[in-house]
Amino acid sequence: MASAVKLDHAVSGHHHDHDHGHHKETFITKYIFSQDHKMIAKQFLITGIIMAVIAMILSVLFRLQLGWPDKSFPILETFLGKWAEGGRIKPDFFLALVTIHGTMMVFFVLTAGLSGTFSNLLIPLQIGARDMASPFLNMLSYWLFFLACAIMLGSFFTQTGPASAGWTVYPPLSALPKAIPGSGIGMTLWLISMTSFVASALIGGLNYISTILNMRTRGMDLWKMPLTIWALFLTAILGVLTFPVLVAAVVLLIFDRSFGTSFYLSEIVVAGQTLPNQGGSPILWQHLFWFLGHPEVYIVIMPALGITSEVIAVNSRKPIFGYHAMVYSLIGITVLSFIVWGHHMFVTGMNPFLGGVFMITTLIIAVPSAVKTFNYLATLWRGNIRFTPAMLFAIGLVSFFISGGLTGIFLGNSVLDINLHDTYFVVAHFHLVMGSAAIFGMLCGVYHWFPKLFGRMMDEKLAYLHFWLTFAGAYLVFFPMHFMGLDGVPRRYYAFTEFEFMKEWLTVNEFVSWAAIVAALAQVAFLYNFFHSIFYGKKATPNPWHANTLEWTTPVEHLHGNWPGEIPAVYRWPYDYSKPGHEEDFIQQTTPFSQTMSSNLLHDFEGNMEAERIQLDWEAKHKHEMSTRV
Amino acid sequence: MKRVIEGDVQSLRARKFLMWLFVISSFMFFAALTSGFIVYTGGSAERGIKIVLPQIFKFSTGAIILSSITMYRAYWAAKRLDFTQEKRYLVFTILLGILFFAFQLLAWHTLIEEGVYFVNYNASQSFIYVFTGAHLLHIILGIFFLTYTLLGCIKNIPHNHNLFRLEVTSIFWHFIDILWIYLYVFLLLGQ
Numbered sequence: 001m002a003s004a005v006k007l008d009h010a011v012s013g014h015h016h017d018h019d020h021g022h023h024k025e026t027f028i029t030k031y032i033f034s035q036d037h038k039m040i041a042k043q044f045l046i047t048g049i050i051m052a053v054i055a056m057i058l059s060v061l062f063r064l065q066l067g068w069p070d071k072s073f074p075i076l077e078t079f080l081g082k083w084a085e086g087g088r089i090k091p092d093f094f095l096a097l098v099t100i101h102g103t104m105m106v107f108f109v110l111t112a113g114l115s116g117t118f119s120n121l122l123i124p125l126q127i128g129a130r131d132m133a134s135p136f137l138n139m140l141s142y143w144l145f146f147l148a149c150a151i152m153l154g155s156f157f158t159q160t161g162p163a164s165a166g167w168t169v170y171p172p173l174s175a176l177p178k179a180i181p182g183s184g185i186g187m188t189l190w191l192i193s194m195t196s197f198v199a200s201a202l203i204g205g206l207n208y209i210s211t212i213l214n215m216r217t218r219g220m221d222l223w224k225m226p227l228t229i230w231a232l233f234l235t236a237i238l239g240v241l242t243f244p245v246l247v248a249a250v251v252l253l254i255f256d257r258s259f260g261t262s263f264y265l266s267e268i269v270v271a272g273q274t275l276p277n278q279g280g281s282p283i284l285w286q287h288l289f290w291f292l293g294h295p296e297v298y299i300v301i302m303p304a305l306g307i308t309s310e311v312i313a314v315n316s317r318k319p320i321f322g323y324h325a326m327v328y329s330l331i332g333i334t335v336l337s338f339i340v341w342g343h344h345m346f347v348t349g350m351n352p353f354l355g356g357v358f359m360i361t362t363l364i365i366a367v368p369s370a371v372k373t374f375n376y377l378a379t380l381w382r383g384n385i386r387f388t389p390a391m392l393f394a395i396g397l398v399s400f401f402i403s404g405g406l407t408g409i410f411l412g413n414s415v416l417d418i419n420l421h422d423t424y425f426v427v428a429h430f431h432l433v434m435g436s437a438a439i440f441g442m443l444c445g446v447y448h449w450f451p452k453l454f455g456r457m458m459d460e461k462l463a464y465l466h467f468w469l470t471f472a473g474a475y476l477v478f479f480p481m482h483f484m485g486l487d488g489v490p491r492r493y494y495a496f497t498e499f500e501f502m503k504e505w506l507t508v509n510e511f512v513s514w515a516a517i518v519a520a521l522a523q524v525a526f527l528y529n530f531f532h533s534i535f536y537g538k539k540a541t542p543n544p545w546h547a548n549t550l551e552w553t554t555p556v557e558h559l560h561g562n563w564p565g566e567i568p569a570v571y572r573w574p575y576d577y578s579k580p581g582h583e584e585d586f587i588q589q590t591t592p593f594s595q596t597m598s599s600n601l602l603h604d605f606e607g608n609m610e611a612e613r614i615q616l617d618w619e620a621k622h623k624h625e626m627s628t629r630v
Numbered sequence: 631m632k633r634v635i636e637g638d639v640q641s642l643r644a645r646k647f648l649m650w651l652f653v654i655s656s657f658m659f660f661a662a663l664t665s666g667f668i669v670y671t672g673g674s675a676e677r678g679i680k681i682v683l684p685q686i687f688k689f690s691t692g693a694i695i696l697s698s699i700t701m702y703r704a705y706w707a708a709k710r711l712d713f714t715q716e717k718r719y720l721v722f723t724i725l726l727g728i729l730f731f732a733f734q735l736l737a738w739h740t741l742i743e744e745g746v747y748f749v750n751y752n753a754s755q756s757f758i759y760v761f762t763g764a765h766l767l768h769i770i771l772g773i774f775f776l777t778y779t780l781l782g783c784i785k786n787i788p789h790n791h792n793l794f795r796l797e798v799t800s801i802f803w804h805f806i807d808i809l810w811i812y813l814y815v816f817l818l819l820g821q
Contacts, residue, residue: 240658261748
């Protein structure tokens with residue numbers, strides 16, 4: 001009896017839950033504490049863009065110092081006060097700039113801004129779900145990220161300045177508050193901010209994986225998912241497996257800093273005084289950090305690769321070349337990324353045999369990466385290419401991925417690394433292969449899905465201007481750095497005037513700084529275009545790029561629950577572009593084979609004999625029509 | 631109506647899956663800590679636990695294994711729609727969780743009496759506190775989940791939601807039970 005009553009209650013309970021979605025929304029529930037994945041995607045994107053602008057301004061500041069080390073810029077003192085006394089940036093603040101630029105770009109822009117935006121926007125829309133597995137946790141994920149950003153920015157307003165130990169925050173520099181000013185309260189805030197960020201990334205990642213595995217619409221099996229979803233899925237798996245390791249490392253670092261333990265510290269003398277800490281191992285930090293740190297660079301690049309795969313296929317009007325190979329290469333990168341972290345530590349006194357093992361695993365990553373590159377080129381090959389802004393950025397990504405990837409083969413070599421370690425060669429390598437490439441992937445996604453995000457189009461002319469200036473700028477900034485690195489110029493140095501052998505690079509540095517300033521100014525074109533188009537852009541049609549994936553079957557005006565009626569079912573893979581025999585050059589995933597008899601191929605039916613028989617019957621009947629059309 | 635229920639079932643299944651994923655990420659956290667211990671301890675002969683672990687860990691191990699059994703009984707009581715038993719066993723599980731917590735604190739007390747402090751030049755010994763402390767945070771979270779489930783049961787929430795909470799809680803509770811056994815065996819092997 002009791003159970004009958006309970007079941008009855010259960011039914012009415014569901015009813016209530018369902019009605020909940022139609023309640024009137026207030027400003028706060030719609031724009032601030034929103035649980036709708038599309039709004040959360042916009043929040044991630046705009047926060048990410050703001051962080052990117054701030055991190056870019058930081059880079060221009062340290063470029064000013066590197067390009068004109070002896071020159072005074074009085075305006076800097078106006079803005080930065082005692083950090084730029086006499087208009088010259090202080091060495092301590094220079095280190096803080098480098099550190100926070102790296103942290104913000106890697107974590108806030110290219111992890112949260114990229115994965116956060118596109119996972120939230122595309123996962124439910126492209127797999128056919130009404131929202132995420134847990135919309136509440138999704139909201140929490142954004143607000144933890146926001147908190148992390150606020151705390152990190154807050155560290156600029158402290159007496160001793162933000163963390164300055166580099167984005168990898170190696171102890172003992174980061175563990176001893178007295179080591180440099182930035183290792184005081186700034187470092188503490190860095191650690192708190194990163195803890196909040198990791199919580200955000202984890203909660204987000206759990207949600208993405210669960211949504212993809214459990215909430216796909218009818219017909220959407222794993223091999224019918226767009227490559228964006230595959231990339232975001234594997235990225236989330238990487239995050240869930242590696243971010244906890246960073247937490248473990250950070251916890252131990254906090255104990256060393258604030259409780260006096262000696263996990264990482266040993267036999268240190270600061271200003272003539274021997275510290276009490278004994279017996280710690282600074283290498284332990286590097287192991288733990290890079291176990292996250294290396295997969296992290298794939299967390300950064302894989303969503304960009306997924307976005308590019310989709311955009312290149314759509315705008316070449318061709319199926320992506322080697323869909324299965326694209327998926328397996330992503331899986332290969334995911335698996336390999338766990339066993340290569342030692343290549344960051346070749347010069348820590350690592351056993352040469354172990355170094356050899358890490359070298360081999362590192363070089364093997366070139367294989368799946370090359371598979372992806374060649375597949376992009378093969379997709380472009382003889383395609384009916386439309387150079388939309390998104391397409392240009394996608395091709396830009398391929399370019400950076402190649403030119404930055406090639407230098408990875410040199411750096412992954414444990415012998416060459418002795419020479420190249422911590423030089424500008426490394427800076428050039430990772431800024432091309434994961435910095436520029438990933439940011440191009442992100443911009444590509446913004447231009448491509450802007451109509452889906454805001455229901456309006458971005459201005460194309462400004463976009464072309466933005467692309468060419470940024471593309472040329474990025475190469476002009478990072479390419480010369482290879483040569484500096486080969487000459488042995490170390491990264492993170494404050495001024496090149498103090499060392500005889502570096503002096504010849506001063507002119508190159510000035511050139512790089514000019515290129516950086518121009519590239520930074522080019523972003524104004526993007527920012528204006530982005531924010532102006534949100535309000536005044538041309539109204540978008542439901543499917544402006546004639547794409548196949550599910551998100552373009554939703555109405556332009558956002559609805560809670562995405563589709564007004566039933567969620568559409570999926571019948572085919574997402575890459576039926578320019579299929580011979582079909583009147584249009586794209587067939588959406590929601591179009592059943594029964595409506596495209598003239599273009600069906602026998603392998604479309606995956607061994608379904610009945611369907612093959614129907615198709616052959618139809619073809620026999622329509623032989624005449626088919627032959628005249630050909 | 632049917633569609634609504636299907637949607638609800640899908641969302642509950644997806645949310646239950648979230649707990650499995652959380653268990654995996656939490657396991658990675660402890661895997662990182664224990665790997666850190668191995669890397670650290672392997673670095674020099676002066677490092678290592680070098681003490682006999684407090685006997686009280688055996689009692690706490692007993693308490694947490696017992697709590698897994700009561701958790702299991704609570705789940706089966708709910709499956710049989712026997713809500714009185716469900717509540718009773720949930721209360722037992724919570725009490726055993728609190729007992730485990732107390733035993734761990736006592737173990738810390740014993741360690742301190744032996745002169746094995748958290749702030750220690752031999753960080754292998756500090757790691758004992760890190761392992762048990764991080765695990766205790768999970769116990770607090772587990773007790774929170776248990777209480778939440780118990781409250782739902784008392785408030786007579788719909789049965790499928792009650793069962794959902796119970797399943798999620800028991801995945802987590804059994805996980806932290808196994809996790810403790812892993813940590814304890816790990817420490818015993820290192821001692």
